Amino acid sequence: MLVGQLDRAFRDGRAPHAYLVVGPPHIGKGTLATNIAQRVNCTSAEDAPCGSCTQCQRIASGSHADVQVISTAREEDGASRRQISISTIRELQHQTSLKPYEGSTRVYIFDGAEEMSTEAANALLKVLEEPPDQVLFLLLTSQEVAVLPTIRSRCHRIELHPLPIPAVAEELTSSGAAGPDQAEVLARLSRGCLGWALSAAREPSVMEHRSAQVERIARLSCATLEERFDYGGDLASRYSRDRQDAVGELEQWLRWWRDVLLMKEGSEEHVSNLDQMDALRQGAEQVTTQQVVKTITGIRDTIEALESNANPRLALESFMLALPAREKKRWQDR
Numbered sequence: 001m002l003v004g005q006l007d008r009a010f011r012d013g014r015a016p017h018a019y020l021v022v023g024p025p026h027i028g029k030g031t032l033a034t035n036i037a038q039r040v041n042c043t044s045a046e047d048a049p050c051g052s053c054t055q056c057q058r059i060a061s062g063s064h065a066d067v068q069v070i071s072t073a074r075e076e077d078g079a080s081r082r083q084i085s086i087s088t089i090r091e092l093q094h095q096t097s098l099k100p101y102e103g104s105t106r107v108y109i110f111d112g113a114e115e116m117s118t119e120a121a122n123a124l125l126k127v128l129e130e131p132p133d134q135v136l137f138l139l140l141t142s143q144e145v146a147v148l149p150t151i152r153s154r155c156h157r158i159e160l161h162p163l164p165i166p167a168v169a170e171e172l173t174s175s176g177a178a179g180p181d182q183a184e185v186l187a188r189l190s191r192g193c194l195g196w197a198l199s200a201a202r203e204p205s206v207m208e209h210r211s212a213q214v215e216r217i218a219r220l221s222c223a224t225l226e227e228r229f230d231y232g233g234d235l236a237s238r239y240s241r242d243r244q245d246a247v248g249e250l251e252q253w254l255r256w257w258r259d260v261l262l263m264k265e266g267s268e269e270h271v272s273n274l275d276q277m278d279a280l281r282q283g284a285e286q287v288t289t290q291q292v293v294k295t296i297t298g299i300r301d302t303i304e305a306l307e308s309n310a311n312p313r314l315a316l317e318s319f320m321l322a323l324p325a326r327e328k329k330r331w332q333d334r
């Protein structure tokens with residue numbers, strides 16, 4: 001339906017100058033942005049984006065001179081920045097006064113449109129108010145409310161939702177990204193985020209990173225209090241270096257404990273960590289349903305506390321303290 005809407009807009013020549021693409025991390029906002037960039041530059045009259053013309057191919061490989069991705073990660077002069085800066089927008093303003101270099105439309109993809117300094121956002125707003133010809137802006141965000149309302153009002157909004165798990169598996173196999181077994185595991189782990197599933201299928205490092213996280217979580221489920229405290233401190237220092245990575249690990253914790261709950265309820269078929277069934281089953285035997293529910297709430301509270309700038313070490317250590325202690329079996333129960 002979404003693609004149909006876009007098709008009509010582009011065919012009628014009434015496509016907006018700017019889109020705001022909203023959706024959770026890894027849902028496929030980048031893939032959609034690339035698709036739109038190809039669509040407006042593709043040389044095939046019938047089935048744009050054809051995916052095979054020079055324009056489409058150069059965009060897919062990231063080498064097209066008129067398609068630029070702007071994100072905090074790309075600003076590499078000196079220390080890494082948290083925000084897209086005013087100088088980036090000024091440079092963009094200069095470029096948009098020139099004709100496209102190799103395609104028909106310049107496309108600027110803001111990956112993380114919420115991460116913009118106030119000055120930068122205001123400068124971008126001016127550009128959006130008087131959009132230059134042959135320029136398309138694609139603003140991608142997982143935190144819509146953090147984007148300036150005046151900017152949002154200048155954009156056509158597209159919201160991406162998680163797909164049903166079988167649809168993700170189907171897409172993975174039909175695109176040749178994964179075999180049927182791997183597709184099933186990845187689809188469940190993706191929680192419907194096709195973008196994550198595709199990158200996990202293509203880049204082994206994504207799954208390796210996830211395996212390391214899951215291993216830590218499984219190990220800590222039966223660790224001593226001291227080991228848990230060490231982990232809490234370690235995660236806090238990782239948080240100060242790379243917020244996203246540390247919060248990602250907490251989300252992994254959430255997924256793990258949701259799986260433990262599913263095990264306790266006998267709904268094994270919905271478990272997302274399909275490759276950890278034994279460890280989950282064992283974990284479920286050691287705790288009560290009440291403890292699991294309390295832990296899930298605790299993880300959510302911890303993520304929320306970190307987002308409202310709580311002291312990371314304190315927040316993470318008290319989270320570790322609140323994890324269910326491993327029950328020592330009383331002699332009566334043996």
Ligand SMILES: [Zn+2]
Pocket residue numbers: 041042043044048049050051052053054055056057
């Ligand atoms: Zn093409």
